[in-house]
Amino acid sequence: MSALSPKPPAELAREFGLKSDEYALILDRLGREPNLVELGVFSVMWSEHCSYKSSRKHLAKFPTTGPRVICGPGENAGVVDIGDGPDGRKLAVVFKMESHNHPSYIEPYQGAATGVGGIMRDVFTMGARPVALLNALRFGAPDHPKTRRLVEGVVAGIGGYGNCVGVPTVAGETNFHSGYNGNILVNAMCVGLADADKIFYSAAPAAGLPVVYFGSKTGRDGIHGATMASAEFDENSDEKRPTVQVGDPFAEKLLIEATLELMASGAVAAIQDMGAAGLTSSSVEMAGKGGVGIDLDLDAVPQREEGMSAYEMMLSESQERMLAILKPGREADGRRIFAKWGLDAATIGFTTDTGRIVLRHQGQVVCDLPLAPLSDDAPLYDRPHLPPKKPHRLALDEALAPADYEAAVVKLMSCPDMASKRWLWEQYDRHVMADTLADSATGADAGIVRVHGSRKALAVTSDCTPRYVQADPYEGGKQVVAEAWRNLTAVGAEPLAITDNLNFGNPERPEIMGQIVGAIEGMAEACRVLDFPVVSGNVSLYNETNGVAIPPTPTVGGVGLLADYGRRAGFGAMKAGQVLLLVGESRGELGASLYLREVFGREDGAPPPVDLAAERRNGDFVRGLIVSGRVDVVHDLSDGGLIAAAADMALASNVGVSLDEDTGLPVHAALFGEDQARYLLAVAPSAVAQIAHDAAAAGVVIAQAGKAGGSTLIVQGVLSLPLERLRQAHEGWMPTFMGAGV
């Protein structure tokens, strides 16, 4: 794509992903034809990725406020108050999750690496030091020819970036399904800590202030990445490789330290990282949000290559770059700090009172646009949506009992979604910063990192069950949020808020839009009932290849607070002689269950309904037991139901479990049903009576489910599996799969 392209603007607009009515709107707003640079600016600012034009209307349904919320969606990341820290400081947790799906499919190592880099920048741009990373990965079927190479590259990229920067990767999830064969999902989340009274925002506060660029130089990489991320794939997608950026984690590490030092110096008036759509979106957003104008001299931009055009500089997505607006007279502070960290930096312009973005290059004005239409007048669509057909609820009949219970349990625990992901998380540094209390290697439902220097800790989790959302977007949407809330609760944390990462297909198809609307409404309902607001998020649409959409995957990242990390729970310290208590009601829901898919090859049926009132009641009860120090062995029930939870606890604790067979339900429904709002606890026999009494008083259903001991997983009269056999199957799948030759 040449800057000298002779093509007429209308044709170029189409190539840049603008629809003809969108182009007409630009002509109307400008009263003239845009030039190439201006068209480039419009096309990225109005891309789905930057404008949320298909989802904005529905995203407004999320609750986004709460007593602890300092900053909700709209900034680089969400900010939530966590109270006092060491030395009387007031602290806040800052977090966001973001997708890097399309780049990771095209170039897995760099795509995933720059996804991690980008999400970290969103967090430290707000003034927070990153303290934890998570990732939610969805790959195609294991037997698809591309899957192994994609896993290898994505995992190496995530590790290569996060390990070098020195932020622990403490939790995540990895699923495989043929629905992602042509479009994998790489969602990365970063959590940081900041002083609550020192949060930095992007809005330029006044005219006449210097605009300072710092970080890596600008090159020709990633041009039009935001537009690529807003289009479907086809078999020629490999040709888009040049739109994938290249990451430099060493530069990111220097950038973090320099940015935090610059902020501490008091020089920063506003700041924004250059992420998707690079210099364009950062400058437009800073000036637009501040209600001022901005005037940039592109000749001053540090450039990696010679002869870059204004168009290329504005659209470049070169990584590890920041844009700051400094307070008057503070440029010397910046120069000193950038020199210390060896970063390129330049004053590239100033804010104005014109309400326009003016770009100069080689003595000419190459762009002169009013800012308002770029952000505020971005197209907003109320796309037609078809509600999906309600799935049928599966009957509790014996037709769904396995022929061989032992084989079924082994199959379940070693299936790609349930098998141990040790192969991948052993490639992530989970301990740097020396505050990790629970990570992927720990038997715990959430990662836990200490708030440095205090008794507080943060719990973090990422969750989505795409098969539920596929079957019933509304109930599935509720479940996504409920599961994140439950995972935080299961370690004893008070759930604070979530970030969401909505991955769907083409919103221009009514059935896909139906999934989006249903899932958002279900999620929003759960957020309301659980007091679990959405404080940041990202939408990734057009996840389709050759017209086939991915399973709807609205991933959420949840963050919770432990007031005293001495009172926390996990499931790796169960002891022989303890009694297992099952909290929550079991009805044997097998629709859309993992068991049904793995053992019967069926993906039909209604997902388990989510009773949010019961979810809250049961969760509050369990958390109360943990924070009062009465229980410290807890596991939530999710994929694979009771038997999978019991197997997890047994494997993590290296202690056998014997489950009672008489539950009033058919055995297979009791073992494999995925009813929600449930937890499995292990407690001393002497504690059972009082806990049962307290549960009854709280209106919580609780039942004895079995006991711990020995080295076998037993259901009397049904199955008896030595833990070693189960462990070999559970640990063996992934190394065998990855070792089978690339």
Place this chain on the structure above:
Amino acid sequence: MKAAVVVFPGSNCDRDCAVGIERSTGAAVDMIWHQETTLPEGLDLIVLPGGFSYGDYLRCGAMAAQSPVMREVVKAANDGVAVIGICNGFQILCEAHLLPGTLLRNSALKYICKSVDLDVINANTRFTAGFGGQSTARMTVGNGEGNFFADEQTLARLEGEGQVAFRYRQNPNGSAHGIAGIVNARGNVLGMMPHPDRAFEPELGSTDGATLFRSVMGCA
């Protein structure tokens, strides 16, 4: 008691080392920027922390070994001051020729982050004396290039002179002789791949790192 932690561009365990030493020994810890040309007076310990100094570009530790501050570190080591290089710090010590051998890419060609059990091979060094009768230690490793290599003659000398401080019970990365940490001939410079700076409190899964820090600071 006084310790210093050197900070290179790309170091990422500098704070962990400082906090680990402070919490386990009560010593004051100075952070020393890599461009310094002098070190504080009266240091009992200098730590080269883990991380990715200079992004591991060229070769792990190669560029950091040429930093201005390293001339002072070499001088202090030659004067008998205790020096520990952890992970990337070990790589830097090898590149600076304060320790023999080098660290190659892990045999599985992947970054490895896991808990490892170590045999304390020589409990008579100033770093390991605090382990006393304790013959094993548990710490975590986190590296892509932790595979210790030296020629046969050097390995024989290290073994024969008691310079092997720690050995993996299960070799995670192909290290020659399962070596996890070595000391120099004089016994005042220790390089190790496992992280004592991630093993100084029970909540972190081990306190064996605290034992090491207390040992070298003479407060075991």
